[in-house]
Amino acid sequence: MNESPEEADSDRQSERDESHESNDALSLSRRTYFEALGVAGLAGLASVPEPTLASSGIHSVGNGSYTHEKPSGEGEPPATRYTTGNVGAPLPSNDWWSSALATQYSENLFFHPGFALANDTGLKVGHPTTWNYPNEDAKMNVQRDFTLGHTATTFSDTRVDGHSDWSVTLKWGSGTATTLTASLTKGSPYVFCEFEGGGAELGFRTAPTVWADRGNVLGLTHEGNHYGLFAPSGDDWSGVGSATLTNGLSGGYLTIAILPDGTSSTLDTFERYAYNFITDTGAGDATRVSPTYDRDAGEVRTTYSFNTTNKPESQVGGDATITGLYPHQHKYTDESLLGYTYECPRGTMETVSGASFTTTHPFRGVLPFLPDRGSYDDSELASYVGDVTAGYDNGQGSGTYWTGKDFGRMSEAAPIADQVGNAGKRDALHDAIRTELENWLTADGGESQNLFYYNDQWGTLIGYPDSYGAAGDLNDHHFHYGYFVRAAAELARTDESWGDDGNWGGMVDLLVRDYANWERPNRANAQEPADSPADSFPFLRNFSPYGGHSWAAGTAEFAGGNNQESSSEAIHAYAAMLQWAVFTGNDEMLNWAAYLYTHEVCSAMEYWFDVDDQNHPDEWGHDTAGIVWGIKYSYSTWFSADAEAIHGINYLPFGGHSLYLGWDSQLAERNYSEAVANDDNGGDWDYWQDIMWNYRAFSDVSDAKSMFQSAKGSYTPEAGETKAHTYHWIYNIDAMGNPDPSVTADYPLAYAFDDGSETTYVAYNGENSSITVTFSDGTALSVPANSMESSTGGDGGGSSDETPPTAPSNLRSPGHTDSSVDLAWDAASDSGGSGVDHYAVYVDETRSQQVPAGTTSTTVSGLASGTTYEFSVTAVDGAGNESSASNAVGVTTDASGGGDFSQRVTRIDGSDGDTATDELSFEFVSNVGSDWVDVHYTVNGGTQYNYRMNNPSGDTHTLETSPDYVVGDFSSGDRIEYYFTYQHDGTASDTGWFSLTY
Structure with missing residues (x-):
């Protein structure tokens, strides 16, 4: 069939639509609400009628649950899915080809090096090769070279007939005797086609130049793009010299190859593999990714394999094919390259041949x-x-x-509260996370919001209320649920039982599976998350195994293909998955999480940040992509044109997972400088100030500190940040230097930092027993169970010091209040050569604080009133060796006194002329106007001494012990128990007992 005038008009309109495409093309896409609604619109959301509650269909998973009953009034993904009987749920949304599931035909499908577009005629095919620059974008041209059609008919729709890890098979005429199927594979230059009830017709825009005619095989060029057409033996082509080529295809199959050049030798090479069909029927394994996280080597090895169906004309056996490798692949492989290359929107593709290839990426760690x-x-x-x-x-x-x-804000702040000794704040943050998270992870019969609904038509958990099309279009599940999993990991880090499958771990696993199911579902099994979690979600929903990064749009209904804005939030999601795997002991999940995190980071550096300045076109006026699309880069966001937002959305949220942003300080400088140059205020940040400061620390930490100090009293933290975390982040980078990408470790939660003169080694042990983490430069770090350890070495070399320091001695408590306890000890010494690096403070046998060497006192705050705690201290040397514990000290915090009083006891020097600190000062502040107060105390359980407190000053009553007045002259280790009697409304009232160890 020749191209009809209507089809030609459709082509031209599609090209016009693509060239003027904007990022708000899909109204429910990520953050579009900001533009569409504004502040007033957000406030107006409260007027939307509340959905009715889900009352049945609830399935329990441990202590949690989800529902099969969607709350009335809420959205969900399209009920119409364009699939054949070979394909069922769970369906792989968020892929490069997912528009074919949700639309009658498809949107543009960018399989690189080619693109395709399904319509009623068949499949439009083109090879984008040139850049243009509309509206701050850099996009490759999208122009059809030809339409692959059927000689007998047109079609009412296109359906997905099969898929695997990075390939898809489309079918026209499903259920009829006249069909066309076309199989597209990411990275493959081949399009594999099969026909029933007729042959193939290729309608070109203009007559192509045929430079090789071998009967059933043609080599041709159309407007600078080269193709090979490979029909069965004996099936010769007709129409050579015209714009329409036809072939009866008695054999019923055809391969089209995008060629890197127009030479006969290249045609010969591609012909050898052209009859090895990569074709999916149902959910098959025509393409398959297999990663291995090698802890000892500190690397992720990934094998990409093909399973082909070979036609009689095949000239190579097995499953061999030719495929193009993206930069994030060919820079990390030792495979022999063919020498053929393609230019695509991600840069230069190198080619390999064979049934598989393997890449090796360093895994540089994640810190909680x-x-x-x-x-x-x-x-x-x-x-x-x-x-x-x-x-x-x-x-x-x-x-x-x-x-x-x-969840992210509180999860990042809680460990800092622990470090400063504010256990009360730490516990309050954990309690708040736990309460809200458990609410969301439970679908009660009386609930309509803050619950998860399972949609079995697509195979997805949807949280209501959703955000930014997460329900109706399945957008952004990795962005959203990654924060939930991060919060769950923070709870499991400190409360292992919380993450048990029988408690809340089972529901958290389902959230992970929704965006990153690490197991391929068996669609023959029942589709019920509570009973068959692996079979209820698609394999790696958001992540594109071949593309190396995630896609955000669920149905991908854009002319520009699928897209992803926040590379950093995707990375955060896989880091959260990794931490959850460590803290719950799931090694299989950990293997996949390490792979996902590593590749998402590598792709962010290649395609969002263009680390080597090779993938973005030189003519584009930007070095940073705010959004990466199938066919283009956009210097924009879904919600703001502010440069601060464009850069910041690919930095946030900051945490121990985002240290990759500091691997290359020159890149960090380049990226930050571009933001300054494009900012309306020239770098006087006013949108996400703290996010920009955090990133600035990697290229100029002094500038970051200066900006923080100048604005710390007036700025408003970004929604996922806190002032505590920003201050902590910038000044830790100041102290340790940038993360060192040249050093890896044999444990996933470990990192090395380099300030130019020394290396700091950090590891968090998520196990229940002590471990030794060995870094790739030979440094060994001993890390106690469920705690963080760090040490500093002069040159980063390995340490031979295996001798721990002596234990700190004479631990004592000089004073305490109703919420804090003061501690002091005598210094430890180290004979192993690396020196004491810091002290570790334990509260009830759990590590609470790290105190720098040279400091032998601290205050543990945030404690509960009227509660007895046991304290001990250890010393840790520069090699990570930890001493035995000091003497234990038990201290009871002051009771609240029902609001009647507060009290404090401190160590003081005596008045007997000696120089020892061996006395106590008792202080009682009455809130009820006491005329007198008595103190009663015992020493080591002996005689009780009773004294009227002297020197009243208003409502403050004090008593200082000394050998000349009352019993004192205490020794280290003495246990003093005491209480007060105070006058209140003419009667005597007793407090409860308190205690301290001198």
């Missing part, structure tokens, strides 16, 4: 948080921690995304 080694003022940091709100508090409205952001 940064250590306490910052150059900050401890009291200032503690004050910022005290200001952190424990509870839902971002002011942005409800929904999965903003709830997730708040």
Whole structure:
């Protein structure tokens, strides 16, 4: 069939639509609500009628549950799915070809090096090769070279007939005797086609130049693009010299190859593999990714394999094919390259042949948080921690995304509260996370919101209220649920039982599976998450195994293909998965999480940041992509044109997972400088100030510190940040230097930092027993169970010091209040050569604080009133060796006194002329106007001494012990128990007992 005038008009309109495409083309896509609604619109969401509650169909998973009953009034993905009987749920949304599932035909499908578009005639095919630059974008041309059609008919729709890890088979005429199928594979230059009830017709825009005519095989060029057509033997082509080529295809199959050049030798090479069909029927394994996280080597090895069906004309046996490798692949492989290349929107594709190829990427680690080694003022940091709100508090409205952001805010702040000794704030943050998370992970019969619904038509969990099309279009599940999993990991880090499958771990696993199911579903099994979780979700929903990164749009209904904006939030999702795997002991999940994290990071560096300045076109006026599309890069976001937002959305959220942003300080400088140059205020940040400061620390930490100090009293933290975390982040980078990408470790939660003169080694042990983490430069770090350890070496070399320091001695408590305990000890010594690096403070046998060497005192705050705690201290040397514990000290915090009083006891020097600190000062502040107060105390359980407190000053009553007055002259280790009797409304009232160890 020749191209009809209507089809030609459709082509031209499609090209016009593509060239003027904007990022708000899909109204429910990520963050479009910001533009469409504005502030008033967000406020107006409250007027939307509340959905009715889900009352049945609830399935329990441990302590949690989900529902099969969608709350009335809520959205869900399209009920019409364009599939044949070979394909069923769970369906792979968020892929490069997912528009074929949701639309009658498809949107543009960018399989690189080619593109395709299904319509009623068949399949339009082209080879984008040139760049243009509309509206801050860099996009390759999208122009059809020809339409592959059927000689007998046109079609009412196109359906997905099969798929595997990075390939898809489309079918026209399903259920009839006149059909066309076309199989497209990411990275493959081949399109494999099969016909029933007729032959093939290729309608070109203009007559192609045929430079090789071998009867059934043609080599041709159309407007600079080269193709090979490979029909069965004996099936010769007709129409040579015209714009329409036809072939009766008595054999019923055809291969079209995009050729890298127009030479006969190249045609020969591609013909050898052209009859090895990569074709999917149902959910098959025509393409398959297999990663291995090698802990000892500190690397991720990934094998990409093909399973082909070979036609009689095949000239190579087995499953061999030719495929193009993206930069994130060919830079990390030792495979022999063919020498043929293609230019595509991701840069230069190199080609290999064979049934498989393997890449090897270094795995550089993830930290759950940064250590306490910052150059900050401890009291200032503690004050910022005290200001952190424990509870839902971002002011942005409800929904999965903003709830997730708040989870992230609290999850990053809780460990810092622990480091400053504010156990009360730490516990309050954990309690707030736990309460909100458990609410979301439970679908009660009386609930209509803050629950998860399972849609079995697509195979997905949807949280209501959703955000930014997460329900109706299946957008952004990795962005949103990644924050939920991060929060769950923070709880499991400190409470292992919480993450048990029988408690809340089973529901968290389902959230992970929704965006990153690490097992391929067996669609012959029942589709019920509670009973068959692996079979209820598609394989790696958001992640594109061949593309090396995630896609955000669920149905991908864009002329520009699928897209992803926030590379950093995708990375955060896989880092959260990795931490969850470590803290719950799931090695299989960990293997896949390490692969996903590593590749998402590598792709972010290649395609969003263009680390080597090779993948973005030189003529484009930008070095950074705010959004990566199938066919283009956009210097924009879905929600703001501000340069601060464009760059910042690919930085946030900051945490121990985002250290990759500091691997290359020159790149960090280049990227930051571009943001400054394009910012309306020239770098006087006013949108996400703290996000920009955090990133600036990697290229100029002094500037980051200066900006923070100048604005710390007036700025408003970004919704997922806190002032405590920003201060902690910048000043830790100041103290340790940038993360060192040249050093890996044999444990996933470990990192090395280099400030130019020395290396700092950090590891968090998520196991229940001590481990030794060995870094690739030979340094060994001993890490106690469920705790973080760090040490600093002069040149980063390995340490031969295996001798731990002596234990700190004479641990004592000089004073305490109703919420804090002061501790002091005598210094430890180290004979192993690396020196004491820091002290570890334990509260009830759990590590609470890290105190720098040279400091032998601290305050543990945030404690419960009227509660007895046991304290001990160890010393850790520069090689990571930890001493035995000091003497244990038990201290009871002051009771609240029902609001009647507060009290404090401190160590003081005596008045007997000696120089020892061997006395106590008792202080009692009455809130009820007591005329007198008595103190009663015993020493080591002996005689009780009773004294009227002297020197009243208003409501403050004090008594200082000394050998000349009352019993004192205490020795280290003495246990003093005491209580007060105070006058109240003419009667005597007793407090409860308190205790301290001298």
